[in-house]
Amino acid sequence: MADWIEQVRSGDRRTLARSLTLAESGDQALLSALDSVYGDLPRPQRIGITGPPGAGKSTLTSSLIGAFRAQGARVGVVAIDPTSPFSGGALLGDRLRMARHALDAAVFVRSMATRGQFGGLSAATEDACDLLALAGFDPLMVETVGVGQSEVDIARLADTTLVVLTPAAGDSVQALKAGIMEIADVVVINKSDQEGAARLEEDVKEALELRPMPPAGSPLWKPPIVRTVATIEQGVEGLMAAIAGHRSHLQHHGLLASLHARRQERRYEELVGRGLLACLHAQGAAAAAFERHRQSVLSGQLSPREAARRLIEQLGL
Numbered sequence: 001m002a003d004w005i006e007q008v009r010s011g012d013r014r015t016l017a018r019s020l021t022l023a024e025s026g027d028q029a030l031l032s033a034l035d036s037v038y039g040d041l042p043r044p045q046r047i048g049i050t051g052p053p054g055a056g057k058s059t060l061t062s063s064l065i066g067a068f069r070a071q072g073a074r075v076g077v078v079a080i081d082p083t084s085p086f087s088g089g090a091l092l093g094d095r096l097r098m099a100r101h102a103l104d105a106a107v108f109v110r111s112m113a114t115r116g117q118f119g120g121l122s123a124a125t126e127d128a129c130d131l132l133a134l135a136g137f138d139p140l141m142v143e144t145v146g147v148g149q150s151e152v153d154i155a156r157l158a159d160t161t162l163v164v165l166t167p168a169a170g171d172s173v174q175a176l177k178a179g180i181m182e183i184a185d186v187v188v189i190n191k192s193d194q195e196g197a198a199r200l201e202e203d204v205k206e207a208l209e210l211r212p213m214p215p216a217g218s219p220l221w222k223p224p225i226v227r228t229v230a231t232i233e234q235g236v237e238g239l240m241a242a243i244a245g246h247r248s249h250l251q252h253h254g255l256l257a258s259l260h261a262r263r264q265e266r267r268y269e270e271l272v273g274r275g276l277l278a279c280l281h282a283q284g285a286a287a288a289a290f291e292r293h294r295q296s297v298l299s300g301q302l303s304p305r306e307a308a309r310r311l312i313e314q315l316g317l
């Protein structure tokens with residue numbers, strides 16, 4: 001596998017594509033080879049793009065790819081759809097929306113439709129980002145859909161998170177209610193050609209006012225609101241400026257290193273959690289104790305909390 005990693009590093013697209021598939025399926029040999037070059041992985045800029053279904057995230061991503069390409073950058077994209085692991089719809093949409101970059105060797109788009117059952121969606125996305133980083137893509141864009149837990153995940157994956165809303169759909173109001181503003185570094189009002197953009201902007205401003213203040217001493221970032229019409233690339237320059245502005249803010253306050261460190265810490269904690277659970281599902285004394293307590297829960301003899309507490313005590317953890 002070490003030679004695969006070298007081929008990815010040298011920019012071989014086929015090996016990159018195959019490596020991404022192996023990483024997604026949790027292939028230990030590939031992941032270990034990737035871990036062995038962890039120390040010298042580049043740290044590309046990471047931009048997260050999230051928002052309700054159909055808000056125009058892929059169309060915007062395509063426009064941003066174009067804008068970054070114009071600056072000479074090599075762009076990697078990971079498009080995730082955690083809501084429909086079996087449907088090809090989103091993937092087809094991605095292909096279509098980003099088709100004009102399909103023949104550009106300096107652009108790599110990867111769609112992931114699985115829930116990342118081999119270690120969680122965010123773990124799978126992190127591995128994909130690492131492979132794209134190794135292949136020299138910078139920036140990386142991560143698109144994800146939804147108005148639930150997935151945005152929280154994406155906020156952890158990215159340095160700069162774009163929240164894309166549209167005037168038309170009730171989805172955007174729902175997203176505002178669901179607290180999506182808390183993760184926004186930049187708010188995009190896409191489909192500004194449609195009625196209601198001004199009204200939505202007012203709602204967004206109101207929601208932004210409700211964001212919790214950062215801890216004392218931490219720098220305050222006020223997310224800019226950018227109006228776009230992605231289909232005709234209107235507002236893309238302004239969006240690029242907003243992304244660059246947030247990046248300067250992070251750099252100016254020395255926040256990039258700590259963002260990276262916290263991301264690795266969370267990744268570690270998630271893997272430890274999954275690793276321990278996997279041990280309990282395997283063989284041995286710990287697994288037997290786990291099973292005994294599970295039966296107590298199933299029979300109603302112990303509350304789940306009490307069973308977990310006793311198990312952890314018994315394991316000496």
Ligand SMILES: Nc1nc2c(ncn2[C@@H]2O[C@H](COP(=O)(O)OP(=O)(O)OP(=O)(O)O)[C@@H](O)[C@H]2O)c(=O)[nH]1
Pocket residue numbers: 052053054055056057058059060090093097145190191192193194228229230231232
């Ligand atoms: N009128 C208008 N339509 C747009 C705009 N941006 C995107 N669309 C259209 O909206 C539809 C959805 O666009 P996508 O880019 O696929 O949206 P998405 O958020 O990636 O969708 P999912 O990934 O399926 O959640 C497409 O038909 C686009 O052509 C816009 O600014 N104005």
Ligand SMILES: [Mg+2]
Pocket residue numbers: 057058059090093094143
């Ligand atoms: Mg999309």
